[in-house]
Amino acid sequence: MARVVFDNIRKEYEDEKRGNFTAVAGSSFTIEDKEFVVFVGPSGCGKTTSLRMIAGLEKQTSGDIMIGDRIVNHLHPKDRDIAMVFQDYALYPHMTIRENLSFGLKNLKRPTAEIEQKVGAASAILGLDDMLERKPRELSGGQRQRVAVGRAIVRDPQVFLFDEPLSNLDAKLRIQMRVELSELHKRLGATIVYVTHDQVEAMTLGERIVVMNKGVIQQIAPPTELYNNPSNMFVAGFIGSPAMNFIDAVIEGGKAVVGGGRSFDLPAHVVQGLRAYEGKPVVLGIRPEHIFGEDFALHVPHDHKLAAAVQVIENLGSENLVYFRVGERTVTAKVHPETSATIGQLKTFVLDLSKAHFFDPASEERIL
Ligand code: ATP
Numbered sequence: 001m002a003r004v005v006f007d008n009i010r011k012e013y014e015d016e017k018r019g020n021f022t023a024v025a026g027s028s029f030t031i032e033d034k035e036f037v038v039f040v041g042p043s044g045c046g047k048t049t050s051l052r053m054i055a056g057l058e059k060q061t062s063g064d065i066m067i068g069d070r071i072v073n074h075l076h077p078k079d080r081d082i083a084m085v086f087q088d089y090a091l092y093p094h095m096t097i098r099e100n101l102s103f104g105l106k107n108l109k110r111p112t113a114e115i116e117q118k119v120g121a122a123s124a125i126l127g128l129d130d131m132l133e134r135k136p137r138e139l140s141g142g143q144r145q146r147v148a149v150g151r152a153i154v155r156d157p158q159v160f161l162f163d164e165p166l167s168n169l170d171a172k173l174r175i176q177m178r179v180e181l182s183e184l185h186k187r188l189g190a191t192i193v194y195v196t197h198d199q200v201e202a203m204t205l206g207e208r209i210v211v212m213n214k215g216v217i218q219q220i221a222p223p224t225e226l227y228n229n230p231s232n233m234f235v236a237g238f239i240g241s242p243a244m245n246f247i248d249a250v251i252e253g254g255k256a257v258v259g260g261g262r263s264f265d266l267p268a269h270v271v272q273g274l275r276a277y278e279g280k281p282v283v284l285g286i287r288p289e290h291i292f293g294e295d296f297a298l299h300v301p302h303d304h305k306l307a308a309a310v311q312v313i314e315n316l317g318s319e320n321l322v323y324f325r326v327g328e329r330t331v332t333a334k335v336h337p338e339t340s341a342t343i344g345q346l347k348t349f350v351l352d353l354s355k356a357h358f359f360d361p362a363s364e365e366r367i368l
Contacts, residue, residue: 004030005064006050007028008026008028009063011023011046012061022215024053024060031193036182036185036207036208037208039194040196040201040206040210040211041212045213046215047197050212051084051161051163055082068158082158082161084161084162084163086163087163087167091144091151098119101119101147101154104155125150125184126184127146128146141168142169158191159191160191161192162181162192199241202223202239209221209222219235233283233364236285236359246329247284248329248361249281251278259329262326264351264353283359283361290351292333295340297350300350300352308347310343311325313342321335322349
C-alpha cells in the first residue's frame with residue numbers, strides 16, 4: 001500500500017526578516033494508494049515545501065508523515081522509496097539518455113540484466129527507444145521531460161513526486177505532456193503527488209486536488225467538486241478561468257440588492273437558504289460561463305436580465321470575453337463568439353442564477 005499520510009504537519013522556517021515563518025500550518029490528509037493528487041495554489045502557499053517534506057528533502061517542524069505503512073519522519077530521502085521529477089529535469093548533460101536512465105540503478109549496484117530490462121521498459125513506455133544514444137542537448141524540451149520521468153520510472157518507487165514538471169515547456173507541449181502523464185498514471189497504477197500553480201493543469205490531471213493558500217489547506221476534493229462546490233471565496237476565485245465574478249449584495253425581501261439600485265430576483269431555494277441573511281450583506285459569485293448575451297441565452301433556468309455598458313471585449317476565437325460593470329465591480333461574461341457586442345453599447349446580459357453561489361463577506365465561507 002503506497003498511501004501517503006500527513007498528520008498535522010507544520011513547517012516553520014527561521015527567516016531573518018519574517019522571524020519564525022510558518023510555511024505549512026498544520027496539514028492533515030491521506031493520499032490513497034494509486035491516487036493522482038495535485039497540490040495547487042499561488043506562489044508561496046507551501047506546496048513545494050509539502051512535496052519536499054514527503055521526499056525527505058525538507059524536515060517538518062512537527063507532525064508525522066507516513067509512506068505505505070511506515071512513518072518516514074527520520075528516514076533519509078533515498079530510503080523513502082520515492083522518486084522525484086523536478087522542474088529543470090536535472091539530467092546529466094555529459095551522459096547519453098541510456099546512461100541517464102541507468103545511473104540511479106547502477107548506483108544501487110543492481111545487476112546489469114535488471115538495469116537493461118528496466119531501462120528498456122521505461123523507454124518503450126515513454127517512446128524514447130530511438131534516442132537512447134543521444135545526449136540531453138540533442139533532445140527537445142518535451143523529450144528531456146520524458147527522460148526525467150523515465151529516470152523516476154526505472155526506480156519503480158512506491159510514490160512519484162512531481163514538482164512543476166511542465167513549467168519549462170511551451171503551451172502546446174504542456175498540453176501534450178499533460179495527456180501523456182495521465183496515461184502514464186493509468187498504465188503504472190502508481191501513487192502520484194504533483195505540484196503546480198496552474199489550476200488548469202491541476203483540474204485536468206488530479207483525481208483529487210489539494211488547494212492551498214498561505215500554508216493552509218483550503219479544500220481537498222475532486223476537480224468537479226471544487227468547481228461546483230467551492231468551500232470558500234479563495235477556492236471559488238482560484239479554480240476556473242476566467243475567475244468567478246464576485247458581486248457585493250444585500251439580501252432584502254428575497255432579492256439580492258446590488259450597486260446602482262439594481263436588485264436580482266433569486267430562485268426559491270436561494271431565498272430559503274439565505275433567510276438568516278435578511279438585511280445583511282453577502283457576496284454573490286457567478287462564473288463567466290453562466291452569463292450569456294441575450295441573443296444566445298437559450299435554456300437558462302433561473303435567468304436574470306441585466307443591462308450594462310460593455311467596457312472591453314476579448315475575442316478568443318471559440319468564445320468572447322465581455323467585461324461590464326456592476327456597482328464597483330467589473331464583471332466578466334464568457335459568451336458565444338457570435339454574440340453581438342460593441343464597446344460602450346448598453347447590452348442585456350442574462351445571468352443563470354441557478355448556478356450562482358453566495359458567500360459570507362466576513363468569513364469568506366460559502367453559504368450556498
Ligand atoms: P512557488 O509556486 O513559488 O514555488 P510554493 O507554494 O511552492 O511556491 P514554497 O516553496 O513551499 O511555496 O514556500 C512556502 C513559503 O515558505 C514561502 O513564503 C517561501 O518564501 C518560504 N520558504 C521556502 N523555503 C524557505 C527557506 N529555505 N527559508 C525560509 N523560507 C522559505
